[in-house]
Amino acid sequence: MNFSYTPEQEAVKGMMEEFVAKEVTPYAAQWDKEEKFPWDTVRKMGELGIFGTALPEAYGGSGLDAICHAIVAEELGKGCSSLRGIYSVQISLVAKTIAAFGTEEQKQKYLPGLAAGTLFGCFGLTEPNSGSDAASMLSTAVEDGDSYILNGNKMWITNAGIADVAVIYAKTDKNAGPKGITAFLVDRGLPGFSTKDIHGKLGLKASNTAEIIMDNVRVPKTNVLGSVGKGFAIAMSTLDNGRYTVAAGCVGSAQAALDYAKKYAKERNQFGKPIAAHQLVQQLIADMAVDIECGRLLVYKAGHMKNLGQKSTKEVCMAKYYCSEMVNRVAYKAVQVFGGYGFSDEYPVERIFRDARINTLYEGTSQIQQLIIGNFELGMSAFV
Amino acid sequence: MEIIVCIKQVPDTTEVKIDPEKGTLIRDGVPSIVNPFDEYAVEAALRLKAEKGGKVTVITMGPPQAVEALRKCIAMGADEAVLVSDRAFAGSDTWSTSYTLAKAISSLGKFDLILCGKQAIDGDTAQVGPGIAEHLKISQITYVQKVFGIQDNTVAAERGVESGYELIESPLPVLMTIDKSCCVPRLPSMMGTVKALKKEIKTLTVNDINLEPGLFGMEGSPTRVKRTFTPQPRKGGRMITGEMHEALDELVKTLRDEKIV
Numbered sequence: 238m239n240f241s242y243t244p245e246q247e248a249v250k251g252m253m254e255e256f257v258a259k260e261v262t263p264y265a266a267q268w269d270k271e272e273k274f275p276w277d278t279v280r281k282m283g284e285l286g287i288f289g290t291a292l293p294e295a296y297g298g299s300g301l302d303a304i305c306h307a308i309v310a311e312e313l314g315k316g317c318s319s320l321r322g323i324y325s326v327q328i329s330l331v332a333k334t335i336a337a338f339g340t341e342e343q344k345q346k347y348l349p350g351l352a353a354g355t356l357f358g359c360f361g362l363t364e365p366n367s368g369s370d371a372a373s374m375l376s377t378a379v380e381d382g383d384s385y386i387l388n389g390n391k392m393w394i395t396n397a398g399i400a401d402v403a404v405i406y407a408k409t410d411k412n413a414g415p416k417g418i419t420a421f422l423v424d425r426g427l428p429g430f431s432t433k434d435i436h437g438k439l440g441l442k443a444s445n446t447a448e449i450i451m452d453n454v455r456v457p458k459t460n461v462l463g464s465v466g467k468g469f470a471i472a473m474s475t476l477d478n479g480r481y482t483v484a485a486g487c488v489g490s491a492q493a494a495l496d497y498a499k500k501y502a503k504e505r506n507q508f509g510k511p512i513a514a515h516q517l518v519q520q521l522i523a524d525m526a527v528d529i530e531c532g533r534l535l536v537y538k539a540g541h542m543k544n545l546g547q548k549s550t551k552e553v554c555m556a557k558y559y560c561s562e563m564v565n566r567v568a569y570k571a572v573q574v575f576g577g578y579g580f581s582d583e584y585p586v587e588r589i590f591r592d593a594r595i596n597t598l599y600e601g602t603s604q605i606q607q608l609i610i611g612n613f614e615l616g617m618s619a620f621v
Numbered sequence: 622m623e624i625i626v627c628i629k630q631v632p633d634t635t636e637v638k639i640d641p642e643k644g645t646l647i648r649d650g651v652p653s654i655v656n657p658f659d660e661y662a663v664e665a666a667l668r669l670k671a672e673k674g675g676k677v678t679v680i681t682m683g684p685p686q687a688v689e690a691l692r693k694c695i696a697m698g699a700d701e702a703v704l705v706s707d708r709a710f711a712g713s714d715t716w717s718t719s720y721t722l723a724k725a726i727s728s729l730g731k732f733d734l735i736l737c738g739k740q741a742i743d744g745d746t747a748q749v750g751p752g753i754a755e756h757l758k759i760s761q762i763t764y765v766q767k768v769f770g771i772q773d774n775t776v777a778a779e780r781g782v783e784s785g786y787e788l789i790e791s792p793l794p795v796l797m798t799i800d801k802s803c804c805v806p807r808l809p810s811m812m813g814t815v816k817a818l819k820k821e822i823k824t825l826t827v828n829d830i831n832l833e834p835g836l837f838g839m840e841g842s843p844t845r846v847k848r849t850f851t852p853q854p855r856k857g858g859r860m861i862t863g864e865m866h867e868a869l870d871e872l873v874k875t876l877r878d879e880k881i882v
Contacts, residue, residue, distance in 0.1 A: 244818055252696065252814040259808065286811035299811045 242304070249290070249305045253312035256285065261316030268319065268443035269588050272436070274399060275320060275443055283354015288324065292332055296348035303543035307485035307536050314489025318592035319443035321486035326395045327351060329478040331358030331404055335422070338463040338471050343422060347402060359400035360479070361391035361423075361449050362472050369605050371406075372415040372469060376451065378407040385409070385461070387421065387429075387454040393599070397447035398434045401425050404475075405451070406468045418468035422460040429454040440591035477550050479600045480557035481539055487560035487596050488533045494564075494571035494589045495525045501584070502574050512574070521570045528567055532560040551613040558606035561596035568593040622675030622771070623732045624666045626699065627722060627753065628659035630683050630690035631743040639851050655690045658738025660697070660806035662799040665768055666736050667698045667807070673771055676700045678729065682710060682722055688822055695817035696809030702822045703729065709827040712839030715744070719752025721837045724830045727757065734776070735796040739764055747798070754796035761796045762789050766803055 242250065260278050268275050282288055291306035292298025306328070313321040332351040335343055350356025367374045376389025387407050397403065403423045410417030423430060429452040438446060463471045499522060502513035512518045535556035542549040568590040572579035579586050597603045612618045632651045640647050655663075666677045679694040681687050682705040691702035705725045713721065726732060735757075737750035747763070754761035766786060767779035776795055780787045781802070809817070827837070835841055861868045861875075876882045 245815065248692075248696075248814045248818050249811070252809050252811065256808055281808075284810070285808060286813075290811050299815055301811075301815065 245301065246304050246308060249301065250308050250312065253287070253309055256282075256287065257312050257316040261313065261320060265317035265320075265443070266582065266585060266588060268317065270442075270582070272442045274445050275317070278320065279323060280354055282320075282324070283352075286352070288327055288332075288354045289352030291328065292348060292352045293336060296336070296344055297352035298348075303481070303540040304537060306482065307540045310482040310485035311489035311492075311533075311536075314486030315493040316489075317443060318486060318490050318589070318595075319441045321482070321489065322395055322441055322444045325479055325482040325486065326360055327354075327358055329482045330360035330475055331402070333478045334360075334404055334420075334471065334475045335462065337474065338420070338467075339422075340459075342459070343462065347422070350401075356402065357396055357400045359394050359396040359403045359449075360475065361394050361397070361403050361405045363391060363393050365390055365392045365448075369602060371472060372418065374406065374408060374418070376405070376407040377411070378409045378419055378421065378456070380409070381455070383458050384455045385419075385421065385458065387423065387451045387456055389451050391449035391451075393435070393446060394432075394449055395441075395444055395446055395599075397432045397449050398445040400432075403430075403449060404462060405449070406472055407451075409465055409468075413466065415469035416466050418472070419465045420462040420468040420471045421456050422462050423451075423454060423456055424460075427454050427456065439594055440588070441595055476600055477553050480606075481536070481543070481549075481553050483596055483600050484532070484536045484539070484553070484556035484560040487564035487593070488529060488536055490589050490593060491525070491529045491532065491560075491564040491567040494568050494586055495522070495529060497584065497586050497589075498522065498525065498571040498574040501578075505576075518574060521574055525567045525570050528563045532556070532563045535559050551610060554601075554606045554609045554613075557600065558603055558610065562603060564589075564593040564596055622670065622673040622734070623730075624669060624675060624677045625726055625729070625732050625735045626659070626662050626666045626677060626679045626694070627726075627735065627737045627750065628663065628679050628681045628690055628694060629656045629738075629741045629743075629749075630654070630681065630687040631656045631741055634742050641851060653686065653689065655693050656738050656741045656743075658740060658742070658799065658801065660694075660738070661801055661803050662736040662738045663694050663697055663699060664804045664806040665765075665797075665799050666734070668804060669734065669768065669771065675733075678703060680705065680722065680725060680729075682706070682713070682718055682725070691822055692817040692820065693809060695820045696813040697807055698810075698813060702820065704822055704824045705830070706824055707827040709838050712842060713837065714842035714844035715746050715748035715752055716843055717837045717841035719749045720756050720841065721830065721832065722749070723753045723756030724832050725825050726753070728825065728830050733793045734771075735759075735794070737796065737798045739798045739800045750796060750798040757794075757796070759794050759796055760791045761798070762791060763798045764800050765797045766800050768797070768803065 289298035290301050290309050294300040310321055313324055335347050351358055362371055364374050378385040378387050405421045405423045406418055408417050409419040431450045432447040435446045502518050503511050505512045539549045539552040539556045542552055571586040572590050575584055575586055578584055608619050630653050632648050633654045638647045670677050677699045678701040679691055679699045680703040685706055688704050695702055740747035751761055762778050762780055764781045765778045766781045769777040774793050775790050777790045780789050861871050
């Protein structure tokens with residue numbers, strides 16, 4: 238057993254720390270306040286090859302391992318959860334899905350652009366009336382000559398408003414349940430495809446969240462991702478990747494909250510000494526530190542298994558479940574350390590607190606993670 | 622175009638504290654970085670290379686761990702890196718450092734341009750760059766704020782001086798020390814970071830460079846540091862509070878009493 242980073246992982250961490258310190262952290266509060274998609278920074282991420290970290294070299298990536306992938310998400314999470322979300326969707330939910338299930342032609346068409354940040358992607362599974370019960374989706378794809386005609390709406394889709402390509406899940410066979418779902422690569426610009434930005438979010442204000450509306454969108458059969466009827470399996474495999482970077486991002490955000498809280502606790506004086514010297518504040522700090530370390534180890538364990546090519550669905554669910562709850566606990570305590578000041582946007586813990594909330598909801602709620610873990614432990618599915 | 626960039630690994634001074642008793646820097650646990658001014662020199666070199674083609678070689682004199690600073694420059698886009706490292710160089714002052722680096726640069730072959738940061742943030746002398754130029758007997762342009770470019774084997778640059786700026790042209794080869802307003806250093810890319818890890822870095826020891834005995838290391842350093850100390854921090858001033866007119870009267874009285882006015 239080895240808990241050390243490899244020289245490569247160490248170098249990626251150093252590079253990302255510098256990028257986030259110079260290009261992300263100083264601007265995150267402003268992006269949040271203005272609900273501004275950080276285009277300049279996102280483009281820089283593309284130019285610097287950050288999006289391509291864990292994509293194959295043959296398609297413009299750096300071909301780095303799963304731990305490096307987690308480190309990128311973790312470091313982005315330290316600076317801005319919105320940006321981490323943009324990365325997660327672009328790479329974990331879209332690029333890695335195309336890399337795993339796409340045809341050679343599809344890989345050539347999309348992966349280099351996704352790696353370079355000149356092309357953006359989104360992942361359309363959730364619908365207005367279909368969340369945890371993804372197989373109950375209403376979107377349809379009807380075969381018509383050399384195409385499929387897609388109809389339906391997708392809801393709460395990160396990056397949808399800015400994406401050039403959407404991985405869309407739709408029913409090719411309404412009577413086959415999960416086995417009647419197929420994945421498609423749908424290019425923006427196809428007639429009948431439109432998006433509508435969603436505003437008024439509690440957090441992740443700098444990331445784009447939108448609804449996708451498909452009104453008789455004609456998608457060529459060459460844009461089927463994987464094979465017909467395999468969409469649900471692709472979605473679940475994709476979420477395995479997505480949840481992994483969500484968990485890593487939570488570790489980063491929580492670490493940032495702890496770092497801010499420690500600094501503040503040493504500067505703020507009450508009862509004649511820094512509040513850091515008060516036992517109950519130390520208790521908060523200690524609990525945060527332990528909680529973060531547990532989360533980080535779960536993420537790296539899952540990443541280690543990915544590097545070994547082992548199936549890690551359960552471990553990823555454990556990491557995502559733990560870390561998404563953990564970042565909420567940690568952000569809560571960080572606000573507590575800051576007292577009244579933590580309730581104000583004068584300090585970044587307020588934003589971290591708001592941004593933390595989504596993590597137990599998207600890419601499978603905590604309850605869904607519990608059911609998956611329970612199924613692994615008990616060998617009994619609680620899903621209907 | 623063969624461009625040499627001299628860099629230095631320095632402690633991150635934002636994290637350095639001074640031992641109040643010994644008067645020395647407490648370096649334990651302090652991260653090392655590339656001297657920030659040198660990153661501007663690397664950036665200027667990469668831009669000139671983009672314009673004129675050629676090769677950028679970074680060179681540093683320091684302990685074996687200075688290789689990390691060289692790798693950072695490779696990650697930014699430099700082509701080659703050379704570490705000048707030997708116990709025999711320990712204790713070098715700016716004179717013998719610039720002598721050693723000049724000789725090391727000569728041993729690498731032909732060069733057109735040498736770029737340095739305008740100074741290092743630890744020693745703050747700004748002497749090594751000019752020293753290298755003197756030892757190599759080439760022209761130098763210090764405190765460069767802007768490089769206009771190279772034409773007909775001549776470089777044109779803007780040099781900052783206290784009263785304004787000077788426009789200078791010089792035939793190559795020339796040494797320039799680069800100031801912050803020259804450009805914004807790029808961040809290392811992911812691919813560059815990975816490439817830098819695998820890059821073989823050439824090391825030059827005392828035996829690889831044609832140095833005259835007695836002119837390098839402690840022995841070749843005429844500078845003697847007799848003592849270093851930390852200036853006493855300034856004590857907080859006295860606040861005069863109360864109604865404005867009363868406070869002003871008090872201020873004037875104090876200034877008179879102290880014989881300041």
